[in-house]
Amino acid sequence: MSLELRNVGRVFNGIPAVTDVSFSAKPGEIIGLLGTSGCGKSTLLRAISGLDNEYDGEISINGKTSKMIHRETGFIFQEPRLFPWLTVLGNVTFGLTGEKQEKEQLGKQYLEKVGLSGNEKLYPKQLSGGMAQRVAIARALVTSPEILLLDEPFSALDAFTKMQLQDLLLSIWKAYQTTIVLVTHDIDEATYLCDRIIILRGQPGEITKEIKLEEKRPRARGSKQLAEIKTEILKSLDLNKAVDLTTV
Numbered sequence: 001m002s003l004e005l006r007n008v009g010r011v012f013n014g015i016p017a018v019t020d021v022s023f024s025a026k027p028g029e030i031i032g033l034l035g036t037s038g039c040g041k042s043t044l045l046r047a048i049s050g051l052d053n054e055y056d057g058e059i060s061i062n063g064k065t066s067k068m069i070h071r072e073t074g075f076i077f078q079e080p081r082l083f084p085w086l087t088v089l090g091n092v093t094f095g096l097t098g099e100k101q102e103k104e105q106l107g108k109q110y111l112e113k114v115g116l117s118g119n120e121k122l123y124p125k126q127l128s129g130g131m132a133q134r135v136a137i138a139r140a141l142v143t144s145p146e147i148l149l150l151d152e153p154f155s156a157l158d159a160f161t162k163m164q165l166q167d168l169l170l171s172i173w174k175a176y177q178t179t180i181v182l183v184t185h186d187i188d189e190a191t192y193l194c195d196r197i198i199i200l201r202g203q204p205g206e207i208t209k210e211i212k213l214e215e216k217r218p219r220a221r222g223s224k225q226l227a228e229i230k231t232e233i234l235k236s237l238d239l240n241k242a243v244d245l246t247t248v
């Protein structure tokens, strides 16, 4: 599904958090929202999902503009936000309606897709951070969202688990051609995953740059091409200069 934001802004208690943001995503595109802390990335995701509808401007999904909850979207947060009293399978099937047996069958299918078959009966406290985030991914996917919104989904994980889950996200994207909006602080993650990176800066946050990545997937982590794009991003954030330690 396509997504379009036109002049979106959000003011909290008279203070603008983010202003005049316009961008669009074609069906199946992976868009990165990258920017320094507090520039309004999460605010934009909440507006896209419809969890927050007090924004200015317009947001359309497949050409339809609405400020209602967008049921076509699935949300994955930084923390898994699982219900501790439900099993892994119970967490995945929680939002589903219909026959128990059908729900469980569907839940198991998605647990298999995220590599968690056989863990259905475990409780959240028995899971590692990476396993818990896999459950959160399965829970978001089980409703077949056409647009996935991810808010720093891997930032709480160790470097190796993070890379595994980035690859899992790409395999899901390849299978379903989901449109993805990924909020991240991690430039390497953005260059590895995204078709386009939108850079936001300031308070209120504004778009300062948009970078299109032409590299075919799978991309090589640490390749010269991705390193060049990283340098371009650092420059646009004024973070490319070496610190003069003599003046510190």
Ligand SMILES: Nc1ncnc2c1ncn2[C@@H]1O[C@H](COP(=O)(O)OP(=O)(O)OP(=O)(O)O)[C@@H](O)[C@H]1O
Pocket: 012, 013, 017, 035, 036, 037, 038, 039, 040, 041, 042, 043, 044, 203
């Ligand atoms: N519900 C709220 N009420 C008041 N102010 C808010 C609310 N939500 C966000 N803000 C403010 O809006 C600004 C943008 O916040 P937001 O969480 O969207 O930024 P962010 O770019 O996602 O930050 P981070 O990268 O640190 O998560 C911040 O100044 C924040 O304090």
